[in-house]
Amino acid sequence: MQKFIAVSVIVFLAFFIGMENNHVAAYGWGFKKNSDHQPPDIGEYQELLDKYGAYYADLSGDKVIYLTFDNGYEAGYTGEILDVLKKEEVPATFFVTGHYVDSEPELIKRMVDEGHIIGNHSYHHPDFSTISKDSIKEELETLEEAVAEVSDQKELKYLRPPRGIFNEQTLKWTSELGYIHVFWSLAFVDWETSKQKGWEYAFEQVMDQIHPGAIALLHTVSSDNAEALEHLIKELKKQGYTFKSLDDLVIKDHLPPSIYGF
Template sequence: MQKFIAVSIIVFLAFFIGVENNQVLAYGWGYKKNTDHKPPDIGEYQGLLDKYGAYYADLSGDKVIYLTFDNGYEAGYTGDILDVLEKEKVPATFFVTGHYVDREPELIKRMVDEGHIVGNHSYHHPDFSTISKGSIQEELEALEQAVAEVSDQEQLKYLRPPRGIFNEQTLKWTSELGYIHVFWSLAFVDWETSKQKGWEYAFDQVMNQIHPGAIVLLHTVSSDNAEALEHLITELKKEGYEFKSLDDLVIKDEIPRPIYGF
């Protein structure tokens, strides 16, 4: 089931999962892939994201890009990625798990020291739709504490749900806990370390799907991504794109955000 979920997410096919213990439907983040250089239509998901102040793209029409990386374990390429980001003066957000923080404290510290944002991907990477609000809070707070112990970032306000699984209940609960959900509008199958296809493949996948306001999801375990990143940044800058952080996206958002439990 987990493999099916992961594949479905990245090829942008929406699916539904029945949760037997509370009969609440769960959704795997997905949408129809397009190459017309416009944000993909996410259908009824848009209403849920608007209701709970979540993001999948910057819909202002501005020619900006937000780079995000998911880090569950280290394969030796994150340092190279950070080198490129530093050279090109490009900000990024790294969504990390407890396993990653425990194993790679120096990389977490480097991310923060070099001006990047560390995002919350939960401590143990569970399916949020199958656990209680209290358990979700424990997962998020444990990860936040772990990051604070090895870096100067004391709070994590951006959340990417494990496996991209969510429902209205998990959106509501995490909003009440003060987190902002961040999904994505551009991704591809890049996490299979034994099936890398060369940096040109990663480059083409991004360039074919790029659009103004894209929140790009990449995985740092991909050698293709590490090798393609500088080429991508250089080409996208030539095309007039700017790279900004998620903080910039939230600041520019003039729509009042919902506040729960305060």
């Protein structure tokens, strides 16, 4: 009897969560990669992003790049990456989890002190499509509070959903909570620390996919990325690219080109 009650409770909770999410199908962010140096086609996702003010690239055609890094844990390379960004005067956004903030407060402080943006990657890294709006709110607010305790950045406004999983409901809810979803238009498998292939591989992966307005997703656990970053930045500058922050992208998107000056 007790086993039956326990199973019934689990079924009820699963049904309740499904009702909370209105049974909206979940999507994993992805697109067909191309090497024609144009933003990838994201199909029907574009309508959803436009509806809720989300981004995956700067579609203006300007030769601008936005560097973003996902940080779930530290592998010893973030300091090196920050050194390169400082030397080359390039801004970046670091999407961090609660574990990262709790374990690496000094790196969080350094990121903010050196002019980078901290983005919200949630506190516990759950699949947002399976939890309620209140649970999502708690995940985001707890992470924001943790960042505020160890740095001068008191508010987080950019969100990268855990695992890149989303649906219209999660886009709507997080928009109502004041967040801007930021996906990406350039990425490769760089997080498998036991399968690093040398900095040239990372360099080639980025250069093959680079395009005007790219939002690049990289992981700081990659030794390849740490070694390739300075080479990438210098080469892209030679090709006429500039590096901007996500704040620049949002400002640009909301002002006439003649006012923004691009």
